[in-house]
Amino acid sequence: MKKIAIIGGGAAGFFTAANLGKELGSQTVLFEQSSAPLQKVSVSGGGRCNVTHACFDPKELVEFYPRGKKELRSVFHQFQPGDTMEWFESRKVPLKIEDDNRIFPVSDNSMSIIECLMNETEKNLVEIKLSETVQKISKKEHSFLIETKSGSYKFETVIFTPGSSNKSMEILRNLGHGIVKPIPSLFTFNIKDKRLKDLMGISFEWAEISIPQIKMEAEGPMLITHWGLSGPGILRLSAWGAIELNRLNYEFEIKINFVQKEYEACCEFLNEFKLENGKKSVYKINPFGFPKRFWQRILEITPIPTDLTYSHLTKNQLEKIASELTKGIYQVKGKSTFKEEFVTAGGVDLKEINFKKMESKIVPNLFIAGEILNIDAITGGFNFQACWSEGFIISETLKNEFL
Ligand SMILES: Cc1cc2nc3c(=O)[nH]c(=O)nc-3n(C[C@H](O)[C@H](O)[C@H](O)COP(=O)(O)OP(=O)(O)OC[C@H]3O[C@@H](n4cnc5c(N)ncnc54)[C@H](O)[C@@H]3O)c2cc1C
Numbered sequence: 001m002k003k004i005a006i007i008g009g010g011a012a013g014f015f016t017a018a019n020l021g022k023e024l025g026s027q028t029v030l031f032e033q034s035s036a037p038l039q040k041v042s043v044s045g046g047g048r049c050n051v052t053h054a055c056f057d058p059k060e061l062v063e064f065y066p067r068g069k070k071e072l073r074s075v076f077h078q079f080q081p082g083d084t085m086e087w088f089e090s091r092k093v094p095l096k097i098e099d100d101n102r103i104f105p106v107s108d109n110s111m112s113i114i115e116c117l118m119n120e121t122e123k124n125l126v127e128i129k130l131s132e133t134v135q136k137i138s139k140k141e142h143s144f145l146i147e148t149k150s151g152s153y154k155f156e157t158v159i160f161t162p163g164s165s166n167k168s169m170e171i172l173r174n175l176g177h178g179i180v181k182p183i184p185s186l187f188t189f190n191i192k193d194k195r196l197k198d199l200m201g202i203s204f205e206w207a208e209i210s211i212p213q214i215k216m217e218a219e220g221p222m223l224i225t226h227w228g229l230s231g232p233g234i235l236r237l238s239a240w241g242a243i244e245l246n247r248l249n250y251e252f253e254i255k256i257n258f259v260q261k262e263y264e265a266c267c268e269f270l271n272e273f274k275l276e277n278g279k280k281s282v283y284k285i286n287p288f289g290f291p292k293r294f295w296q297r298i299l300e301i302t303p304i305p306t307d308l309t310y311s312h313l314t315k316n317q318l319e320k321i322a323s324e325l326t327k328g329i330y331q332v333k334g335k336s337t338f339k340e341e342f343v344t345a346g347g348v349d350l351k352e353i354n355f356k357k358m359e360s361k362i363v364p365n366l367f368i369a370g371e372i373l374n375i376d377a378i379t380g381g382f383n384f385q386a387c388w389s390e391g392f393i394i395s396e397t398l399k400n401e402f403l
Helices: 011-018 021-025 039-047 058-064 069-078 081-089 110-123 166-174 232-240 242-247 263-276 292-301 315-327 382-402
Strands: 004-007 028-031 095-097 102-105 127-129 134-139 144-148 151-155 157-160 179-185 187-190 203-211 216-224 228-230 251-257 328-333 335-337 343-348 366-368
Touching (some): 004 144, 021 110, 081 382, 134 166, 166 179, 187 232, 228 232, 232 242, 315 328
Antiparallel strands (some): 095 102, 144 151, 179 343, 187 228, 203 251
């Protein structure tokens, strides 16, 4: 009988397997339901795999996690992005830090990460069973019985890393675990509004977006898409507001400031610009450096005649422009996924996990890691980092306990 079962061949499962060492690895079976493991790693980061994020202080790092912030602090003290970089680089996968601090393999190809994880797992002599869906886990006195279509297997220890499907949650529920209702995190906002119509592709380096109804705001780059708004500022709101926005059934108002100035300051700025540029055309000369089409759209809806010069801009027109740029209200109706990237908020109740070992407090010798936990982060490599750190802790715990 082999000792250890890993259920789920994704980032968390493989990183655990890759760190077990030969002695425990040779006692381990990894069950993966699909015929190809690590599929999310493969498509992640647009096929480049955003492995982690250049934030090396656990206290700062946890601020990127709407759920799991408190619990992950000790986890990152054991294994953080600097360790992730060292881990891959010492295994001949050089990494690079991009301007926005996201970290990718130098190859810009997620296959580098996949091959490394597979090689290390193979070196550790872990047996990989592909196309083997675990259907049920039952706890016997000192062992677990794992049932798949092809048979039943007995193990002393189970590492549960199956991602966030309802079926995996059900398996844990049957073992006595509490599950926080899974809901989507990381999504873009659907908005049908004449101010955005046909402007897809226009991006803003900075915008402040707030949701007055839930008193939440975020800032960052923003992008007009086919369906509404996307970009880091919007995704941040979708992650931090995941629970409240689900409660609102994804129908709410947002307020956008495009100019990094309050309304009064914006009026003053426009007034000064008007005095200095009296003879110039309002349509042609845009004081904020916005993409031309967006500036013209703002003027169209104000409305401003196309041949108006700044000297003829009335106080009322100027105030309307300032209002639109600093506190325009947009109605969101529904959500879409962002480049197919999404994560699940909700999952195993964190109170039921001992984060020093990543072990269940409900079922001894059951270890749980990855997206199945009620942990999620904004985009930027943080979701994988949680998987690497949790997987590392499990392998260290088992080495300490078994060897
Ligand atoms: C398109 C996309 C892009 C992303 N890009 C990034 C990124 O660049 N950076 C980042 O940090 N995060 C990214 N994420 C999030 C990241 O992929 C997840 O947080 C991470 O993959 C979770 O890893 P996991 O091992 O917990 O689960 P998963 O990756 O979902 O792996 C679970 C595995 O378990 C298997 N499984 C499930 N149930 C069973 C069962 N009953 N029996 C056997 N096997 C089972 C599944 O087939 C799967 O292979 C992205 C997500 C998506 C969808």
